[in-house]
Amino acid sequence: MEKLLEIKNLDVDFALREKTLHAVRNVSLSINKGERLGIVGESGAGKSVLGFSIINLISKPGKITGGEIIFDGHDISKYSYEKMRKVRGDKISMIFQDPMMTLNPVLTIGTQMMETVKAHMDVSDKEAEAICLDKLNKVYIPSPEKRLKQYPHEFSGGMRQRIVIAISLLTSPNLIIADEPTTALDVTIQAEIMDLLLELCETENMGLILITHDLAVVSEVTQRIAVLYAGRVVEIGSAEQIITNPQHPYTQGLIKALPQMAGGEKRLNQIPGMMPSLFAMPSGCPFRPRCEICLEKCSKEVPTLTELANGTQVACFMREGGE
Amino acid sequence: MRSRWQRFKESYFLFSFLRDPVAVTSFIILAILVIGSFGAPLIAPHDPYNPTTIDIMDSELPPAWSAEGTSKFLLGTDNMGRDMFSTMLYGMRISIIIGVGAVALQAFLGIIIGLLSGYIKRLDTILMRIADVQLSFSTYMIAIFIGAIFQTMFGVANYEKIAAPLLILIIGLAEWPQYARTVRASVLAERKKEYVEAARVIGLSKIRIMWRHILPNTLSPVLVISTVQVANAIMSEAALSFLGLGMPMTKPSLGSLITAGFEYIFSGSWWITIFPGVLLVLLILVINLLGDWIRDYLNPKLYKG
Amino acid sequence: MFAFTIKRIAQAILVMLIISLIGFSIKNAFGDPVRELVGERVTQEEREQIRDRLGLNDPFMIQYGRFLRDALHGDLGRSFFFKKPVTEVIISKAPATLELVFCAALIVILLSVPLGIYSAIHPRRLFSKIVMGVSIVGVSMPVFLTAILLIYIFSVELHWLPSFGRGETVRLFGWWDSGLVTWDGLKHLVMPSIALSSIMLPLFIRLIRSEMMEVLESEYVKYAWAKGIKPWRVWWVHAFKNTLLPVITVGGVQLGIMVAFTILTETVFQWQGMGSMFIESVERADTALMVSYIVVVGFIFVVVNTIVDLIYGLVNPTVRVAGRK
Numbered sequence: 001m002e003k004l005l006e007i008k009n010l011d012v013d014f015a016l017r018e019k020t021l022h023a024v025r026n027v028s029l030s031i032n033k034g035e036r037l038g039i040v041g042e043s044g045a046g047k048s049v050l051g052f053s054i055i056n057l058i059s060k061p062g063k064i065t066g067g068e069i070i071f072d073g074h075d076i077s078k079y080s081y082e083k084m085r086k087v088r089g090d091k092i093s094m095i096f097q098d099p100m101m102t103l104n105p106v107l108t109i110g111t112q113m114m115e116t117v118k119a120h121m122d123v124s125d126k127e128a129e130a131i132c133l134d135k136l137n138k139v140y141i142p143s144p145e146k147r148l149k150q151y152p153h154e155f156s157g158g159m160r161q162r163i164v165i166a167i168s169l170l171t172s173p174n175l176i177i178a179d180e181p182t183t184a185l186d187v188t189i190q191a192e193i194m195d196l197l198l199e200l201c202e203t204e205n206m207g208l209i210l211i212t213h214d215l216a217v218v219s220e221v222t223q224r225i226a227v228l229y230a231g232r233v234v235e236i237g238s239a240e241q242i243i244t245n246p247q248h249p250y251t252q253g254l255i256k257a258l259p260q261m262a263g264g265e266k267r268l269n270q271i272p273g274m275m276p277s278l279f280a281m282p283s284g285c286p287f288r289p290r291c292e293i294c295l296e297k298c299s300k301e302v303p304t305l306t307e308l309a310n311g312t313q314v315a316c317f318m319r320e321g322g323e
Numbered sequence: 324m325r326s327r328w329q330r331f332k333e334s335y336f337l338f339s340f341l342r343d344p345v346a347v348t349s350f351i352i353l354a355i356l357v358i359g360s361f362g363a364p365l366i367a368p369h370d371p372y373n374p375t376t377i378d379i380m381d382s383e384l385p386p387a388w389s390a391e392g393t394s395k396f397l398l399g400t401d402n403m404g405r406d407m408f409s410t411m412l413y414g415m416r417i418s419i420i421i422g423v424g425a426v427a428l429q430a431f432l433g434i435i436i437g438l439l440s441g442y443i444k445r446l447d448t449i450l451m452r453i454a455d456v457q458l459s460f461s462t463y464m465i466a467i468f469i470g471a472i473f474q475t476m477f478g479v480a481n482y483e484k485i486a487a488p489l490l491i492l493i494i495g496l497a498e499w500p501q502y503a504r505t506v507r508a509s510v511l512a513e514r515k516k517e518y519v520e521a522a523r524v525i526g527l528s529k530i531r532i533m534w535r536h537i538l539p540n541t542l543s544p545v546l547v548i549s550t551v552q553v554a555n556a557i558m559s560e561a562a563l564s565f566l567g568l569g570m571p572m573t574k575p576s577l578g579s580l581i582t583a584g585f586e587y588i589f590s591g592s593w594w595i596t597i598f599p600g601v602l603l604v605l606l607i608l609v610i611n612l613l614g615d616w617i618r619d620y621l622n623p624k625l626y627k628g
Numbered sequence: 629m630f631a632f633t634i635k636r637i638a639q640a641i642l643v644m645l646i647i648s649l650i651g652f653s654i655k656n657a658f659g660d661p662v663r664e665l666v667g668e669r670v671t672q673e674e675r676e677q678i679r680d681r682l683g684l685n686d687p688f689m690i691q692y693g694r695f696l697r698d699a700l701h702g703d704l705g706r707s708f709f710f711k712k713p714v715t716e717v718i719i720s721k722a723p724a725t726l727e728l729v730f731c732a733a734l735i736v737i738l739l740s741v742p743l744g745i746y747s748a749i750h751p752r753r754l755f756s757k758i759v760m761g762v763s764i765v766g767v768s769m770p771v772f773l774t775a776i777l778l779i780y781i782f783s784v785e786l787h788w789l790p791s792f793g794r795g796e797t798v799r800l801f802g803w804w805d806s807g808l809v810t811w812d813g814l815k816h817l818v819m820p821s822i823a824l825s826s827i828m829l830p831l832f833i834r835l836i837r838s839e840m841m842e843v844l845e846s847e848y849v850k851y852a853w854a855k856g857i858k859p860w861r862v863w864w865v866h867a868f869k870n871t872l873l874p875v876i877t878v879g880g881v882q883l884g885i886m887v888a889f890t891i892l893t894e895t896v897f898q899w900q901g902m903g904s905m906f907i908e909s910v911e912r913a914d915t916a917l918m919v920s921y922i923v924v925v926g927f928i929f930v931v932v933n934t935i936v937d938l939i940y941g942l943v944n945p946t947v948r949v950a951g952r953k
Contacts, residue, residue, distance in 0.1 A: 057854055089856030096854070101847035104866055115865075116855045167855065456643055459933045460926070463888035468922055471910045472654055475918070558770045562892055565772045566907055581773065585896070588780050589791075597780065600773050608768040615764070 004071070004175055004207045005054070006030040011066035012046075012053050012231075014278075021278040023049045023062065025231045028305065031224075033174070036201055036208040038218035038239070040254075041228035042275050047211045050228065051179045053077075054209070055088045072174075090120040093168035094177045098184040099160035103152035110148030113167055120171050135166040139196060158189035165196065175207040182217065194221055215254060219243045227251050230276055230286035233305060237312030247314040249291045285317070293318050339620060346616040349609040356606055360416035367409035368397070372574065377404045383592045399594045401580070402587060403572075410580060411599050415606065417576040421490050422557035426549060428495025429556075433502020434545065438538070440503060441510025451507070454500035466497040466559050470568035483571035490569055494559050498552060505548055509541035547621055550614030554607045561603060577603040633938060640934040647926040652695045655705070655919045656688070704923070705916035709909070714920040718902065723804045724794060725890055725901030731821035732886070736828045744836025748844060749863060751837075760837075763830035771889045775823035775896040782819060790816050792898040824893045828886060835878060839871040846870075880936035887925060 012024035023046045031037045041047045052058045054069060056077060069077040076087060088094075096102045104112060110132065117128040129148070136144035139162040152160060161181065168176055178197065182190035198221050201208045212218055218225055219239055226236040227248065235248040246252045253271035273290040276282055282289055284299040291298070297317045305313040340346055359366060370376055382404040384396055398407035440450045457465060470493050474482045482489065513519060514537070522536055563569035564578030572583055577599045584595030698704070704714040747756035766774075783791035795816035797805040807813025843849060844867055852862045887903075894903035902921065909917035 055854060057850070059850075085856045085858070087856070088854055094851075094854040096847060096851055098847065102851040104848040104852070104870070106869055107865070111865075115857055115861065119855065119857050119861075452639070460929055461882075461885040461888050463885060464925070467888060467891060471906075471918060474910060475654070475913060475915060476657075554768065561770050562772065565770075565892065566895060567911065578770075581776065585776055588776070588784055593780060593784070596776055600776065604765070604769050604773065607770075608765060611764060611768050 002033045004031050004033045004035070005209075006070040007054070007067070008070065009067040010050070010053065010064065010069065010077075012049055012058060012062055013065045014062045016061065019279070022281075023231050023278060024053065026304070027067070027228075027231075027233050029226050029233060029236055031175070031207050031209060034201070034205045034207060035224065036198075036210065036222040038210045038212065038222035038225040039228055040212060040215060040218055040225055042213060044275060044277070045228045046231040047213075047228050048179055051094070051177050051209065051211045054177060055092055055094060056084050057088070057094075086120065089116055089173075090171045091173050092175045092177065093171070093173040095161075095164055095168050095179065095181045097180040099157065099164045100152070100184070102164060103160060105152055108149055108151055109163055113148070113163075113170065116167055116170050131170060132166075135169045136163070138169060138200065139163070139166045141166070157185050158192065161185060161189075161193055162196065165193075165200070169200065169204065172204065173206060175209065176201070177209045177211070179211045180213070181210075183212070183214075190217070197221065215243075215258060227254070230281065231278070232286060232302070232315065233313075234287065234316070235312065235314045236305065237310070237314075241310055241312050245310070245312075247308065247312055247319050248287075248316050249293060249318070250287050253290075285315075336620070340616070343616060345612055349612040349616070352605065353609045353613065356415065356602075356609070357419065360412050360419055363409070363412040363416050367406075367412050369406040369409040371405040371410040371413055379404045383587065383595070385592070386594055398598050399592075401595045402583060402592075407594060407598055410575065411577065411602055414575050414577045414580050414599065415602060417487065417570060417574065418557050418560060418578070418603070418606070421487060421494070421560045421576065422553050424488075424491040425494035425498070425556040425560070426552045428491060429498045429552065430502050430545065430549065432495065432499040434506050434538075434541075436499065437503040437506025437541070438510060441507040441514065441537075447507075450503065454503050457497075458500045458504075462494075462497040462501075462555070463559060463562060466493050466563060467566065467568065469493045469496060470563050470566075474568055482568075483573075486570050486574070490560055490563065493563070494556050497559070498556065501548060501552065502545065505544045506541050509544055510537055513537045513540050543621055547614075547618045550610055550617055554610040554614065557603075557607055557610070577606075636934055636937055640930045643930050644927060647930075648696060648699065648923055649692065651919045651923040651926075652692050655695075655915055656691065699923075704920040707909075707914055707917045709912050709914045709917070714916055717905065717917060718920065718924060720805075721900060721902045721905045723806060724899060725894070725903060727806065727808055728817065728820055728824060728893070728899065728901060729886060729890060731817055732824035732828070735821055735825040736832055739825075740829055740832035740836055744833045745840055745863070745868065747833070748837045748840030751841065759833065763833050766826055766830035767834075769826065770892075771823060771827050772892045772896050774826040775819070775893055778819045778823055779896070789819055791819075794899060820893050820897045820899055823896070824886070824889055827889060828882060831882065832875070832879065836871060836875055839874050840867060843867045843870045876939070877936055880932060880939075887928070 007030065008028050010024055010027045011022065014021040014023055027050060029037070039047045039050060049058060049062065053062075053064055054071075054076075056064065056079070058064070064077050067077070068075045071087070072091065076084065079087070103109070110129075113132040113135075114125070114128050117123065117131055121128070121131075123131070132148065133144045136147060141147055141159065141162055147155075147163075152163075155163065165181075176197075181197070182193050185193060194217055197208065197210075200206070208222070210218060210222055222239050224237065225239050225242045227234050227242070227250065229250050235242065235246065235251045237247075242251060243255060246255050250271070253269075256269040257271060259268060271290055276286060276289070282299075284297075284301055285291070285303055288294055288298045295317050301317075303315040303317050305315045306319075307313050308319065340350075382400055382402050384400045386397065386399040386407075396406045396408070398411070400406055401410060436450055436454075440447045470490075473489060473493065477485075519536065522531075560569055560576060561578030561581070564576050565582045567582070570576040570579045572579060575583065580599040581596050581603070584592070584597075584599065587593070587595045588597075702715050704718075706712070707714050707717050710717050743759050747759050750756055769777075779791045782789045793816060794805075794807045795812040795814075796810045797807045797813055798809050800806050800809070807817055849862060849866050852866045857866075890901065891903035891906055893899065894901045895907055898904065906918065906921045908914075909921065
């Protein structure tokens with residue numbers, strides 16, 4: 001299996017006036033060609049920042065301060081602006097959360113699609129239009145020729161997200177990063193969109209990084225899952241293993257908290273406490289304050305990922321003995 | 324229990340204020356100007372309002388540091404023989420009083436109208452229409468028009484006699500819409516909030532809700548626009564005085580001084596106009612800078628100029 | 629949309645009527661049409677006769693009606709000072725003011741757009757900070773002071789530019805006295821236009837900059853970056869277009885300030901336009917002229933504001949709101 005993207009020891013910091021926040025700490029993960037990886041975590045865990053850092057589009061004052069992002073044999077985190085621009089939207093496409101906010105309200109769909117094609121491919125207008133129509137068909141939008149002349153507000157939420165997906169397909173990218181693609185949509189539409197993404201990844205042989213807080217979605221669509229907590233990866237493994245046999249206390253808590261796991265009880269299983277804010281990070285393992293198990297080591301050192309027998313990697317001193 | 328003063332000293336407000344060099348400098352300069360102008364009776368070497376101390380032979384003397392100047396008149400004298408420095412101090416005092424007075428009037432009118440407008444639907448449309456029209460004419464225009472009309476009504480001599488309070492009235496009337504709109508927006512936003520619903524459910528009367536609950540929350544935006552409004556009011560007064568619709572030459576504000584001195588720059592007595600001009604700009608500038616700082620402090624996300 | 633247009637126009641007409649009523653009341657209360665017609669040397673008896681003949685003793689509403697009717701025919705009364713119909717006086721003075729406003733507007737547009745956009749895209753660069761610094765000083769300087777300063781530096785000290793009047797003008801189309809086509813006229817236009825633009829310019833720079841900065845933070849601009857679109861296109865096509873609408877709507881309203889400032893600027897430069905005409909009419913108690921100026925200016929405002937409102941309504945407001953964070 002060929003490695004598509006490899007992130008090694010990535011650090012992303014936000015330099016504020018009073019202090020520096022470490023939004024992403026020592027994150028390492030990789031994704032193979034055509035593979036689907038899910039990145040799961042709560043709000044504020046750093047998953048969006050991680051997603052944006054892959055294409056180096058972190059909002060100021062955020063910056064990549066350490067590590068490497070190897071794509072296509074090169075460390076793209078060190079790319080110049082112009083080189084990175086050529087990668088964005090071309091080899092790596094991104095889908096944002098809310099299509100109502102993502103599509104420019106004063107430009108037609110056609111303009112917004114054509115400009116993407118023309119920015120990366122040297123084709124005539126006619127050829128570009130043909131590509132746009134082709135991709136609109138792939139996302140099952142009826143009468144695509146008419147749609148090109150319409151404005152975003154003339155479409156429903158689900159249709160808009162399909163258009164965004166179509167835009168992401170225009171340059172036949174190797175990797176799609178989808179940041180909470182269905183959170184802003186109705187529940188009924190969510191399933192449709194996820195199915196569509198799944199289908200397209202398989203037929204076009206694209207890699208997919210799905211960033212979400214929704215464990216249920218991630219379990220159905222992805223092949224591997226990485227769990228993020230307070231800017232660190234605490235567990236990575238195959239989707240099946242993570243869901244059925246979670247190793248890290250946090251992941252276990254997440255699985256137990258799913259409504260399906262409440263087992264007919266009136267109350268859901270919650271993890272006590274809250275994820276620490278970046279301003280007040282505890283010493284040692286970030287999950288320590290909420291963990292039922294707490295070894296002495298846990299408050300002094302930060303655990304790193306170690307591989308277990310079943311292929312899952314976990315960052316926890318408890319599990320380090322292997323199982 | 325820490326006293327109020329202690330709490331203020333430790334507050335974030337003071338902390339971020341002291342860290343901003345522009346804000347601190349502006350505040351110091353403003354303090355100097357205000358103390359200087361209100362302390363004019365004590366500080367000013369001469370009394371520009373006392374005709375017996377003024378000698379027309381002293382007129383148009385240049386500042387002390389130039390050849391024909393004397394140390395008696397630090398910044399020179401104007402065309403009537405008054406000491407520039409003293410007249411400027413008194414003039415600044417008048418400008419500040421009119422500016423602050425006008426803003427107090429605007430705020431008073433604007434807050435009441437804004438509260439009523441936000442709370443009583445039927446009044447809202449009419450009041451806001453009037454406000455919109457008035458705003459679209461621009462407050463300077465309205466002030467000039469009202470000034471012109473008043474002067475026609477009262478005649479020039481009477482107008483000059485009651486110039487100061489009249490100017491407060493004119494500028495106050497011209498600028499209330501700004502306050503009304505701000506307060507109304509706040510009221511409308513607050514009304515939707517749950518604590519108002521809660522208060523209504525408990526059975527509090529409308530007036531009580533308006534006064535005890537909504538009003539305090541509207542004070543923050545009112546404060547933000549107040550500093551800018553003071554600067555604007557001072558500018559409006561200067562403009563009106565320049566056009567002859569403001570303070571008369573016998574009790575000049577900075578604006579009237581500038582007007583009086585204007586024709587003399589051609590004959591070389593530049594100081595009569597330039598000094599009051601510089602002082603006026605300085606005053607307005609520091610108020611604007613402080614206003615900007617307050618706005619940034621209260622609304623860090625709002626860049627709107 | 630149609631209903632909105634009708635409503636807006638109806639409101640405009642209502643405001644116009646109110647303005648004309650106020651204007652007429654003032655004229656009625658303080659103006660003396662008899663004096664305007666025949667001067668001061670007439671006996672009281674003759675005055676009464678003339679008053680009767682002119683219908684000046686008729687009820688208020690009838691006089692108002694007559695006033696309206698005359699106004700619609702272009703007759704706004706007679707100027708006591710100029711001994712000419714008011715409309716004639718105003719029309720003769722209008723070109724001066726219009727040319728001045730035109731030049732000032734040109735300066736504002738040509739400078740504020742590039743400066744505003746630049747300081748929005750690169751807010752931390754030294755040049756941007758200088759621009760913002762100069763802006764805030766500009767806003768703190770009353771327009772007449774800027775004018776005086778300009779005159780002092782460029783006329784009195786340096787003798788580069790003339791300090792008053794319009795200079796040589798050429799009569800175009802039979803009635804428009806233009807200073808734009810002569811070199812001398814242009815020299816005279818330089819300082820007044822700069823002075824007049826001095827308050828508007830900083831306002832617009834700050835406005836464009838703040839709107840642009842807000843737009844640059846929006847999701848759709850971020851998305852355009854994510855698609856790998858070239859920077860120039862992102863700034864012009866995605867960002868600036870969205871900045872333009874609020875700027876236009878706010879800008880349209882700034883017209884009021886502009887006209888008010890022509891009064892001040894014209895007074896300083898002794899520019900024979902409508903602004904100085906107004907002040908002179910106040911000084912001379914030429915009520916007819918003074919009131920007519922107020923009414924005409926009011927009319928222009930109402931028209932401009934109505935047009936701006938209609939344009940605003942045309943571009944769908946919901947489209948405008950969506951996409952902002």
